[in-house]
């Protein structure tokens with residue numbers, strides 16, 4: 001075997017209510033991968049934990065594909081690779097597992113590429129966003145903390161912000177899965193101008209609430225752009241979001257769902273919530289993002 005690297009990537013929650021396709025938050029739940037260059041032969045994929053026995057273990061594997069895309073971007077012939085995945089982030093629940101997989105592969109391949117060959121930070125973000133299709137998830141995964149993402153001149157960009165220390169996320173991880181692609185299919189091509197204006201105000205306010213004024217999180221997390229349209233895909237998720245919000249807790253659908261994210265300030269949650277089918281997990285905000293650990 002040639003040189004190898006180990007990379008740790010956080011889970012992420014996208015949208016945060018009104019920030020559809022724009023806002024992302026990194027959470028303290030991590031996958032780890034090892035990527036090693038082989039002297040020859042076909043690439044090898046080992047998967048432990050989440051997805052083992054379900055995800056493909058050949059060139060279609062997301063982490064390996066993302067690593068290959070990085071060599072291609074760098075214009076460097078790719079060696080055969082040995083990939084080992086230790087997965088914890090649940091798949092298809094709205095916690096950005098596919099984005100974390102893409103970031104893991106890209107960051108690992110960048111570390112293996114020589115100086116002068118590796119893509120710079122902007123190119124890495126753009127590649128990851130194109131590869132996964134969700135800049136909000138990949139930017140949070142790369143940088144940690146809170147991100148605002150946008151696309152300009154055909155390239156994805158991100159601003160990194162420090163969340164207020166009083167913000168305490170609690171995830172209600174659904175035992176059911178939901179395909180992001182499928183729930184995007186529920187979104188209309190057009191929305192009423194009043195709903196766009198309503199949500200634009202909340203989207204700006206939620207950045208203020210998350211960084212400076214957590215007491216505004218409940219009004220700041222209202223959304224009319226995506227959650228109302230996705231409700232039929234997961235009634236239990238919709239009911240839990242409603243119950244939490246009725247009790248004064250700033251709850252949103254995490255990403256495309258069906259997990260629910262409550263952005264609390266550490267207050268006790270009501271004990272009469274409709275949580276059947278959900279695992280309640282306190283997840284601190286990850287402030288460092290993807291790291292090469294060795």
Ligand SMILES: Nc1ncnc2c1ncn2[C@@H]1O[C@H](COP(=O)(O)OP(=O)(O)O)[C@@H](O)[C@H]1O
Pocket residue numbers: 031051055061062063085087090091092093094095096097098099100101178179180181255256
């Ligand atoms: N670590 C991983 N390794 C390989 N494939 C993965 C990994 N994480 C996610 N995937 C693939 O992505 C799919 C989930 O993507 P998606 O529907 O966007 O949900 P999520 O909200 O978890 O990102 C999984 O079914 C699996 O095929």
Ligand SMILES: N[C@@H](CCOP(=O)(O)O)C(=O)O
Pocket residue numbers: 012014015020021022093094095096097098134136137180184226254255256257
């Ligand atoms: N902005 C995207 C985010 C998808 O996140 P995921 O964690 O559900 O993959 C969307 O809302 O579709």
